[in-house]
Amino acid sequence: MRLKSVFRRARPFLRTVRMAFRSRAVILLYHRVAAPQADPLLLCASPAHFEQHLALIQKEYTPLSLADLAAAHAAGRIPDRAVVITFDDGYADNLHAAAPILRRYGARATVFVAGACLEGKPFFYDEMEEILLLAPRLPRTLRITIDGAARAWDLADWARLPKTADETYWKWNLESASDPTPRHRCYRELFGLLRGASAATRSRAIAALRKAAAIGAASPGAKRWMTRAEIRRAAKEGTLEFGAHTRNHPALNKLAIEDQREEIVSGKRMLESAAGMPVRAFAYPYGSPWDVSPTTLRLAREAGFCAACANTPAPVDSESDLFWLPRCLVRDWDGEEFARRLSAFFEPRADIPPQG
Numbered sequence: 001m002r003l004k005s006v007f008r009r010a011r012p013f014l015r016t017v018r019m020a021f022r023s024r025a026v027i028l029l030y031h032r033v034a035a036p037q038a039d040p041l042l043l044c045a046s047p048a049h050f051e052q053h054l055a056l057i058q059k060e061y062t063p064l065s066l067a068d069l070a071a072a073h074a075a076g077r078i079p080d081r082a083v084v085i086t087f088d089d090g091y092a093d094n095l096h097a098a099a100p101i102l103r104r105y106g107a108r109a110t111v112f113v114a115g116a117c118l119e120g121k122p123f124f125y126d127e128m129e130e131i132l133l134l135a136p137r138l139p140r141t142l143r144i145t146i147d148g149a150a151r152a153w154d155l156a157d158w159a160r161l162p163k164t165a166d167e168t169y170w171k172w173n174l175e176s177a178s179d180p181t182p183r184h185r186c187y188r189e190l191f192g193l194l195r196g197a198s199a200a201t202r203s204r205a206i207a208a209l210r211k212a213a214a215i216g217a218a219s220p221g222a223k224r225w226m227t228r229a230e231i232r233r234a235a236k237e238g239t240l241e242f243g244a245h246t247r248n249h250p251a252l253n254k255l256a257i258e259d260q261r262e263e264i265v266s267g268k269r270m271l272e273s274a275a276g277m278p279v280r281a282f283a284y285p286y287g288s289p290w291d292v293s294p295t296t297l298r299l300a301r302e303a304g305f306c307a308a309c310a311n312t313p314a315p316v317d318s319e320s321d322l323f324w325l326p327r328c329l330v331r332d333w334d335g336e337e338f339a340r341r342l343s344a345f346f347e348p349r350a351d352i353p354p355q356g
């Protein structure tokens, strides 16, 4: 009896010891390799920084592809200090800027592509950036109606973008504590309104914004998606593997079950037809435990994927759920900071499961 209670009390300690000695891998989550003037969602790592990240991974860790990690997990043998590189969304710079660097360091990456990108539809927040942060001229008062509710933003002197806009203007992002101009405030508020909205509401709101701002269709510019032809060529070449990321990039748990299934399955089919090969991996859009539900995980399993990635900072070990693989978001860190952060990502940490 006594011995039993000693064991019971020792259980949390033994669990911690087991966790500390288990082999662990880290899946990194990037979006873009580029150095643009504005990056309000902190999606970019500069090519120079990305190269520093790869040099460190090659020197001190074991680069692994996501498919190899999933196979190692299934076999119960995760190589220690393994690092997997993933990109979300399907920006063309993954192919033109990141892939040559990956090749130089003998690494591979998985790119999760949203189906809408294959149809050439830009993300609402990229359009917001083009209009609200980059347009030289906007009306003094920006009025749009979203789902029947009228909204207005007074841009005051910032209706015209001054040539002298400085670091405070360009370095602003959604994690900044304050909004230096009305343009930034408008971006923040509109992003909050549209993040959880349906694809139809988002596209109506962006069309209304374009009309109010008197700015025509999205400019093709440098920030573009990989085309279907580029995806097919890259899938054959092999440095980049491709995974699905739904069709319209919604926060899945905001949708009815049938709509979630349709988003997941149609995104997979669209990508398979572009890549010309089966797609076995999936990443939940936004990917926090508050953007999916346990039902979403079941739907991903039923859709025929082998693994699905989240966006929660924790390492992967033999007890991780293959349909809730944690990933650690990477920012535009220099080599030194990346080294510090990557070593911290390997610390054992309990992952937060999706909320019910």
Ligand SMILES: [Zn+2]
Binding pocket: 088, 089, 245, 249, 285, 286
């Ligand atoms: Zn995404």
